[in-house]
Amino acid sequence: MKVNDKKNEGIDREYEITIPSNDIDAKITSKLNEVGKQVKIPGFRPGKVPMGLLKKRFGASVRSEILETTLQESTQKLFEERNLKPATQPKIDLISFEDGNDLEFSVSLQLIPEIELTDMSSFKVEKLISNVSDNDVEDATKKMAENNKKSVPLTNRKTTKDGDLVVIDFVGFKDDKEFEGGKAEDYKLELGSGSFIPGFEEQLVGIKVGSKKDIKVTFPDNYENDDLKGQDALFKINLKSIESLQVPKVDEEFSKSIGFESLKDLKDAVKNQINKDYEYLSRMKIKREMLDFLAENNKFDVPSSMVDEQFDLIWKNIIQAKESNSLEEKDAKMSDEDLEKHYKSIAERRVKLGLILSDVGDKNNLSIGPEELSQAISREASRFPGQEQHVMEYYKSNPQALEQVRAPLLEDKVIDFLLESSEVTEKSVSSKELKELTGATEVDGPVPV
Known part of the structure; x- marks a missing residue:
């Protein structure tokens, strides 16, 4: 296999590869011999069919098969020999594949960029702490009563x-x-x-x-x-x-009617849930600010091929929303050109952050173990009472769905890892301030009933 470098600019690569005709002919002959041992042709015993007849009947299909496998194997060999990490599927173009001549084809690709993470000690963030008040609990239980008229x-x-x-x-x-x-x-x-x-x-x-x-x-x-x-x-x-x-009165009777042993149990459960909600809002603020910091302070070439793929996924949803007249109000006011530009920038940001977080995870051996994944699936299954086993089996038999569970877990683990090197200070705030500072319109204490 002969490799000729045609392009080496940033993360863009292009190669022309030549496979000698002798190698191709040998593969075709070997495959035809395999076919000859299995095929049944009147007048000939298996394995005794003349090569000329095999070529006449099966030559074209065998040749196509050999072309496909050779392109795949040669491209993979190129990646391994050059230690290339493609960002997306490479583009392979056939240049020449004539009988008796060498096979020539080109491979174009973009590489996963090398990322040198910015100094995380310069990232400073406030962790908002808000204690759950009696008023918070009372407001939440009143809403529960409203929902149980x-x-x-x-x-x-x-x-x-x-x-x-x-x-x-x-x-x-x-x-x-x-x-x-x-x-x-x-x-x-x-x-x-x-x-x-x-x-x-x-x-x-x-x-x-x-x-x-x-x-x-x-x-x-x-x-x-x-x-x-x-x-x-x-x-x-x-x-x-x-x-x-x-609206029922929030008392012992009401508490028991929605599955609690007593009013105290109801209030304790509500307080615990609100506390989790407040912690979630605080963490989301930290995460949002960290992602902004990572996107702004890490400079590298973002593979346009990955951005295009991400944008296509986003744009399909936009088209569907348009067709069903369910486009968000701010998007509906934008021209198609501005809308496309807006979501292109979102796609690029998503890809960039994904690459950064993945790089940090790989370099620091961060991963999600089987037990962590199992616990996450169990939590998801608990949302579907009576169908837990079905949900568990669905995830175990569906790699893509399993990855949708694994990805956010790994992302959170990387965020926690980066926070260890950052400057985090705590700040006590009221629940009202917490909602204002995190952009939350309201925080219920949703206890499933």
Whole structure:
């Protein structure tokens, strides 16, 4: 194998490789001999088929197979001999592959860049510490009570108003025909909740129990059912009763109704969860500032091939969001050109940070052990009660899904490693200051119920 260097600029490499025709012919002949031992051709015993006949019948397919394997093997040999670490799949172009002549092809690639990490001792960050107050716990338990409202029949009023829970039968029609999924009986709907399509709930305000009413609506353009997107529809409604939603008192009875032994157990669980939330917000702030520091203070060539791949993944999501009219408001206001430029820069940042963190992990032998991975999968499985075993088996049999669990674990381990060399100071703040400084709009103490 002869290798001719054609390009060596930064992380870009290009080579022209020549494989002698004798080597190619020998591989083809060897493969045809293998075929001859297995193939059955009338008039010939296995292994006795003339080479000329084998070439006539199988020469083209064998030649293509030898070409493919030779390109792969030669490229891999090039990487090993030159100690090359490709950033993405190399581009291989065939130059010449004629009978009796040498095989010539080119290999173009970008390399994983060499990274010299900036001095992390110059990274200074504040770790925000916020103690959970009694008010925090009280606010969280009140929200839990709000989420567990109880409905009771309303007897002192017969006309609906916003906020009522109404019990209705309804049938939906499009072009005077019932459509699938548009019918229900004894359906409970909270007026003003926004859980139905726009205009539906508003037309149920101010009508009396026992009334029947036709409601005309238009389905949104981004409605999930393609047959109903943007379509006009009519719903025939029968208002059967009104119920009042009452927020339960946070007491012993309420605590037991949602699975706790006592009010104290509920408050302890809520306090513990809020504390975890506060710690998470504090850590996310530290992580965000560290990633900004790493991106700004480490200079190296970022492989454009990796950026292009990352951008393509992002852009597919943007296109899907556009088609479903679910693009974020700030993105919807941007031109396609500005939007593409914006997400290109995000793609480059992601690739750059990924390379830095991976390099730190490799150089310092940081990895995720089987036990750590198993614990993470168990935590994920616990989110699906009754299906834990199925979830565990899914991850064990799906390498790509397993990597999605492993990657953030390794990222956190690298972040912790880098923090050991950084200057971290603690600062006590109120819960309000914590939310403001971390950009959190609110922090619930979500206890699963």
